[in-house]
Amino acid sequence: MTAQPGTSAPLPPGRAASGAAKFVVPSLIGALVALTLGVYGHLHHPTGIAISIAGFSSPGSVKSWLATAAIVFALVQVGSALVMYGKVPRIAAPSWIGGLHRWSGRIAFLLAVPVAVHCLYALGFQDYSSRVLIHSLLGCAFFGAFTIKMLILPKRDLPGWMLPTVGALVFTALTGVWLSSAYWFFSTFGIKR
Amino acid sequence: MKSKTPLITLLTGAALGVILLIASTLTTSKAPASGSGGGPGTASTAPAASGGATAAPTNPGSTTAAPTIPGCTQATASATSLSSVRHSPVGLGGRPFAVRVTPDRKFSFVTLGNSLAVLSNRAGQAPGVVHTLKVPGANKGEAITGDGKYLLLATGGGAKVLSVPEAERGNAVVLGTLDSPGGRGAVQVTTSPDDQFAFVTLQGSGGVAVFNLRQALAGGFASGFVGLVPTGKQPVGIAVSADRAHRWLYVTGWGPPGTISVVSMHLAETDPQKALLTRRPRAAGCQPSRVMTSADGSVVWVTAQGSNALLAFSAARLRTDPAHALTALVPVGQNPIGETFINGSKRIVVANSDSSPPSLMVIDTQKALCRPGKAALVGSIPTGRGPRELDPGDGTTLLATSLGSGQLEAVSISDLPAASGGTLPPGQCGNSG
Numbered sequence: 269m270t271a272q273p274g275t276s277a278p279l280p281p282g283r284a285a286s287g288a289a290k291f292v293v294p295s296l297i298g299a300l301v302a303l304t305l306g307v308y309g310h311l312h313h314p315t316g317i318a319i320s321i322a323g324f325s326s327p328g329s330v331k332s333w334l335a336t337a338a339i340v341f342a343l344v345q346v347g348s349a350l351v352m353y354g355k356v357p358r359i360a361a362p363s364w365i366g367g368l369h370r371w372s373g374r375i376a377f378l379l380a381v382p383v384a385v386h387c388l389y390a391l392g393f394q395d396y397s398s399r400v401l402i403h404s405l406l407g408c409a410f411f412g413a414f415t416i417k418m419l420i421l422p423k424r425d426l427p428g429w430m431l432p433t434v435g436a437l438v439f440t441a442l443t444g445v446w447l448s449s450a451y452w453f454f455s456t457f458g459i460k461r
Numbered sequence: 462m463k464s465k466t467p468l469i470t471l472l473t474g475a476a477l478g479v480i481l482l483i484a485s486t487l488t489t490s491k492a493p494a495s496g497s498g499g500g501p502g503t504a505s506t507a508p509a510a511s512g513g514a515t516a517a518p519t520n521p522g523s524t525t526a527a528p529t530i531p532g533c534t535q536a537t538a539s540a541t542s543l544s545s546v547r548h549s550p551v552g553l554g555g556r557p558f559a560v561r562v563t564p565d566r567k568f569s570f571v572t573l574g575n576s577l578a579v580l581s582n583r584a585g586q587a588p589g590v591v592h593t594l595k596v597p598g599a600n601k602g603e604a605i606t607g608d609g610k611y612l613l614l615a616t617g618g619g620a621k622v623l624s625v626p627e628a629e630r631g632n633a634v635v636l637g638t639l640d641s642p643g644g645r646g647a648v649q650v651t652t653s654p655d656d657q658f659a660f661v662t663l664q665g666s667g668g669v670a671v672f673n674l675r676q677a678l679a680g681g682f683a684s685g686f687v688g689l690v691p692t693g694k695q696p697v698g699i700a701v702s703a704d705r706a707h708r709w710l711y712v713t714g715w716g717p718p719g720t721i722s723v724v725s726m727h728l729a730e731t732d733p734q735k736a737l738l739t740r741r742p743r744a745a746g747c748q749p750s751r752v753m754t755s756a757d758g759s760v761v762w763v764t765a766q767g768s769n770a771l772l773a774f775s776a777a778r779l780r781t782d783p784a785h786a787l788t789a790l791v792p793v794g795q796n797p798i799g800e801t802f803i804n805g806s807k808r809i810v811v812a813n814s815d816s817s818p819p820s821l822m823v824i825d826t827q828k829a830l831c832r833p834g835k836a837a838l839v840g841s842i843p844t845g846r847g848p849r850e851l852d853p854g855d856g857t858t859l860l861a862t863s864l865g866s867g868q869l870e871a872v873s874i875s876d877l878p879a880a881s882g883g884t885l886p887p888g889q890c891g892n893s894g
Contacts, residue, residue: 328727374470381474385481394732418467458675 290426294419302412305384309393309404331383332450338383339446341376342439345369349435377414380442384411403448410441528790531768533747537813538769538792540822543840547873549587550845550863553578557862557869559602559850564609566855568629571862571869572599572614579628580869585857587871594633596621602649602850606656611636611674613652613659618644619670619686620661622678637682641670641689648697649751651710658687658730660710662696669696669712669724671733688733692722693742698751701726702776704758709776711761713749714742721745721752721763723779743783746772750798751850756806760788760830764797764811771797771811773830791829791837793822801851802826803859803874808839812848812861819846821861821870823877839878844870 348369350356387407395401417434420426555573562569562582569588571578577596580588598616605612605625612628613620619639627634639659646665652658652674659672668689677685690712698713710729714720720742728736747767754761754776761774773789794813801810809824820841829837845863848870852860859872 328731370466374473377470377474378477381477382481385478385485389482389485390727391732394735400732415471418471421467422465 290423291420291430294416297419298412298414298416300412301415302408305388305411306393306404306408309388309408312389312392328453331386332453334379334383335446335450338376338379339442339450341372341379342442344372345376345435346439348372349432353432376442380410399448399452403445406441406444406448410438410445413438413441528787530744530787531746531765531770531772531790533767534769536769536792537795537816538822538835538838539794539841540835540838541840542820543823543842543877546842546876548842548844549871550866550868551580551587551590551871552867553590553593553869554867556600556864557849557867558600558864560852560860560862560869561603561605561612562852562854562860563605563625563629564607568625569852569854569860569869570603570605570612570628572601572603573867574600577614577623577628577633578869579631582855582858584855585873585875587858588860588869592628592631594628594631596623596633596635601647604650604652604659606652606674607654608656611656611678613639613650613674615647615650615661617647618642618663618666619647619672620650620659622674622682637677639670639672639674639677639682639685641666641672641686644670644689649699651699651701653726653730654701660690660699660701660729662692662699662712663689664695664697664715667694667696668692669699669710669729669733671729671736673730687730690724690729690733690736692724692737693720696722698749698763700752700754700761702758703754703756709738709758711752711754711779713745713752713763715748715750715766717747718742719745719747719749719765719767721749721761721774721779738780739783743779743786745774746770751800753800753802762800762809764793764800766796766798766814769793769795769797771800771809771824771829789830790834791824792835793824793838794820794841797822799848799850799861801853801859803853803856804877808877810842810851810859810861812844812851813841814847814849814864819844819848819863819865821848821851821859821872842872844872 348365351359351361352365352369384407393404413434417438420434553571553573555576558572560569560571567582569580569582575597577594577599578590579592579594581591582588599614601615603612603614610625612623612625618641621638622636624634624636644663644666646663648662648664650659650661657675659674661670663670668691670689671687672685673687692712693714695715696712697715700711702709708726710724710726712722712724714722723738724736725738745763746765748765749763750766751764752761759776761776761779763772765772769792771791771793772787774786775788778786793811794816796813796815797811798814799812803810807826809826811822813820813822821844822841823839825837825839844861845866845868847863847865849862849864854860857874859874861870863870
């Protein structure tokens with residue numbers, strides 16, 4: 269989630285195929301990451317516990333709050349991206365917007381990692397309800413999409429639409445993950461357990 | 462340099478994930494505390510047991526043999542009679558089964574069959590009956606939520622939920638019933654530490670029914686059943702791990718064969734069908750009845766009714782190395798059922814439900830782990846017929862139901878001989894209670 273505007277300018281027609289080709293390897297790696305996480309979560313017998321974080325009433329509470337924090341930083345990412353790309357009328361991109369965009373993405377990602385570890389280690393890839401199956405699939409997809417985005421970020425000759433599209437996919441996956449877990453958790457058990 | 466930052470972010474996240482995964486692996490594989498082992502054990506022998514109940518030394522890591530899971534036996538242990546300990550019977554009538562003291566220690570509730578006795582507690586004295594409420598089905602275990610608002614009575618396929626303040630005022634206000642589809646044979650009930658969920662052992666249904674108590678209360682009991690944890694044959698006893706995170710539920714299966722199951726609290730609340738961590742039942746002696754854990758959650762204490770023994774299991778090994786989970790065996794009287802800690806967990810009291818003369822047996826917790834066998838027995842306290850369940854009360858007066866004599870026994874804990882906590886090297890056998 270560290271988009272850098274200006275690095276994805278429109279390409280001459282002759283270079284589009286080459287740019288698309290450069291998207292294939294990151295995509296394959298991202299797919300492999302998502303698949304690996306899903307297979308691990310499916311094969312690993314859930315332990316019910318993982319390393320815990322003090323100060324919360326339950327693992328569900330920890331994960332819900334971490335995921336919520338991640339989604340807040342992800343919203344900052346989206347907002348700052350829109351400003352950087354000039355999509356917000358009457359707001360000029362300040363000099364610090366790039367840093368805000370990069371760091372909000374990094375923080376969102378790092379907040380999501382402990383949640384994913386707990387999910388995969390303690391609970392595994394589950395499919396006992398539609399919500400849980402969607403959550404499991406989107407969780408794996410998020411890390412796969414994020415990997416793709418990180419790998420294509422440094423590439424200079426990609427089509428201009430590619431980075432925003434992948435970024436949107438990452439954000440959509442994270443939002444789906446949050447809706448199917450933290451939102452469900454808070455609406456079922458309440459904010460304060 | 463700038464172009465490398467996405468890769469650094471990715472690798473940082475991956476490294477964090479690997480570190481957390483390793484930490485989680487270590488968390489789940491190592492013992493949560495060294496409480497159940499470490500010191501040298503000394504051999505001792507249980508009473509001659511037809512089922513091969515041999516007690517032995519107890520500490521994992523000791524050089525002597527570990528105790529073996531006891532079979533069924535008629536042999537019992539005897540202990541010095543603590544006749545100087547004051548105990549006052551309170552006549553209740555009916556068949557007193559379970560007793561629970563409210564969190565504020567002001568009242569006690571006793572299930573009598575189809576009624577509920579409400580007693581007013583008095584410091585250092587026997588409680589007095591203030592109300593007897595008609596509550597059909599109030600004949601098994603009970604639990605009071607941590608906020609002191611709700612009393613849960615195990616019955617049928619779940620539990621009845623009563624208002625505690627109303628019961629204290631003499632009104633049997635049943636707010637609703639937690640019920641599981643087809644469930645039957647409710648024996649014990651407990652709640653999650655946050656009072657969100659209730660767990661009921663269903664002896665007739667082979668599992669633990671999980672209820673979202675808060676949801677049931679908010680929705681007029683129209684919903685609330687979460688699912689059934691399939692623990693196996695005849696689940697009776699249940700306890701929430703007393704460790705800080707309250708990660709586990711321990712459930713005894715009366716059998717045969719007698720078993721103990723470990724249930725993930727988190728999975729029980731979200732996916733009960735998959736919450737059983739012990740895929741195969743762990744043997745826990747003959748007719749294991751009640752279960753409780755030490756304050757740090759490292760030791761799981763089980764009364765084995767048909768083995769006439771109190772068993773101590775390493776909580777960690779129940780999950781990781783069940784064949785070596787039994788760390789101590791203390792022979793007690795006939796058919797032990799109820800158990801509780803007293804004296805700041807330095808002592809354990811067991812209700813010998815079928816002993817003659819009827820008695821409660823007092824056990825030194827640390828000796829039970831370090832020098833198991835009869836050496837751990839402090840003495841026995843005479844009580845009414847058929848002592849069943851116990852509650853440590855306010856810490857000065859132990860309450861015990863006597864099912865056969867229709868009484869509640871109030872035992873003065875301060876009259877017990879001083880605990881011998883200092884006779885063993887500190888920490889050698891760990892924190893047992």
